[in-house]
Amino acid sequence: MVIKKTIVKTALDLAEKLEAEAIIVSGDIEIKDLTTSLPVYFAHRRPKSIIDYLVSTSSEQQERGKEIADKITQEVAGNTKNVENVAAIEHLLGELERGVVVGIVETRDSSSIIVHDLSESPLIKAMRECEERVSPEVMRAVLTIAFDIAATGREGSQIGTAFIIGDVDEVMSRSHQMILNPYAGHSKPNRDILNKQNWESIKEFSQLDGVFVVSEDGVIEAAGKYLDVDAKDLVINKGLGGRHVSAAAITRDTVAIAITVSESGGIVRVYKDGKETLCIESTKRAFKQMLPE
Numbered sequence: 001m002v003i004k005k006t007i008v009k010t011a012l013d014l015a016e017k018l019e020a021e022a023i024i025v026s027g028d029i030e031i032k033d034l035t036t037s038l039p040v041y042f043a044h045r046r047p048k049s050i051i052d053y054l055v056s057t058s059s060e061q062q063e064r065g066k067e068i069a070d071k072i073t074q075e076v077a078g079n080t081k082n083v084e085n086v087a088a089i090e091h092l093l094g095e096l097e098r099g100v101v102v103g104i105v106e107t108r109d110s111s112s113i114i115v116h117d118l119s120e121s122p123l124i125k126a127m128r129e130c131e132e133r134v135s136p137e138v139m140r141a142v143l144t145i146a147f148d149i150a151a152t153g154r155e156g157s158q159i160g161t162a163f164i165i166g167d168v169d170e171v172m173s174r175s176h177q178m179i180l181n182p183y184a185g186h187s188k189p190n191r192d193i194l195n196k197q198n199w200e201s202i203k204e205f206s207q208l209d210g211v212f213v214v215s216e217d218g219v220i221e222a223a224g225k226y227l228d229v230d231a232k233d234l235v236i237n238k239g240l241g242g243r244h245v246s247a248a249a250i251t252r253d254t255v256a257i258a259i260t261v262s263e264s265g266g267i268v269r270v271y272k273d274g275k276e277t278l279c280i281e282s283t284k285r286a287f288k289q290m291l292p293e
């Protein structure tokens with residue numbers, strides 16, 4: 001208990017010294033009787049725990065020891081990623097600026113303090129890389145919707161979808177409707193992805209087969225589009241299926257950007273020029289708490 005409290009106190013002091021944006025906690029840590037002027041975010045537990053591994057049925061004792069050691073390393077790395085992902089999502093939602101965050105990572109046997117510079121975050125780098133082609137507000141809006149879909153799904157089940165943004169004429173000429181376009185005939189304000197009032201219906205239509213086609217300034221031109229692309233010579237993670245492959249391929253053949261949400265695993269990816277520029281596991285929104293100052 002004394003060790004944990006010292007770690008937390010040290011992290012809070014460090015965060016104040018570094019003029020951090022926030023403190024993010026991943027793991028089971030209670031913060032009691034301590035003060036800070038900074039917001040503290042408690043990340044949701046990562047779904048896989050080391051316990052899964054401890055009950056594994058590996059026969060060789062030595063092999064099992066190595067497996068567990070590997071898993072601990074992975075768990076620490078996973079929790080560090082968790083802190084980075086929470087910071088990225090809070091930045092996206094306008095809660096954190098591009099500053100430093102201090103993370104407290106607690107695993108079964110170890111505690112650690114990490115310092116993460118948000119301006120070096122892969123999310124911010126990917127957003128910056130896409131700025132020339134798609135307005136940053138549109139990227140931010142689509143990523144926010146994508147993370148929300150990845151983390152919460154719809155009506156209790158996980159869903160996957162994809163948004164193809166920019167170079168609309170070329171994207172349209174390389175795709176066809178799988179179903180009637182639900183946006184056909186609607187006014188621009190009702191198709192504006194920057195208007196949060198349209199987000200609920202976008203989430204609803206994300207259950208449809210096919211992809212969304214969005215202009216670089218955020219007008220949704222279509223949903224339910226099938227991408228007629230050739231995935232030959234595409235260098236992409238082998239485990240990915242038709243949605244991801246076609247989304248990556250359309251960004252190779254046009255100057256559009258693709259943002260995908262995978263149905264299995266709630267992972268958000270960004271593709272540009274046929275390559276993955278971002279891959280983040282979405283997490284439920286962290287719980288924010290203000291301690292006494």
Ligand SMILES: Nc1ncnc2c1ncn2[C@@H]1O[C@H](COP(=O)(O)OP(=O)(O)OP(=O)(O)O)[C@@H](O)[C@H]1O
Pocket residue numbers: 159160161208209210211225226227228229240241242243244245246261262263264
């Ligand atoms: N070429 C395509 N254009 C548009 N949508 C597609 C295309 N290929 C597949 N899809 C859509 O993706 C859905 C899932 O397909 P698949 O499982 O092969 O993709 P995936 O990349 O593994 O995606 P996920 O991880 O979300 O399952 C299909 O039901 C279909 O709606």
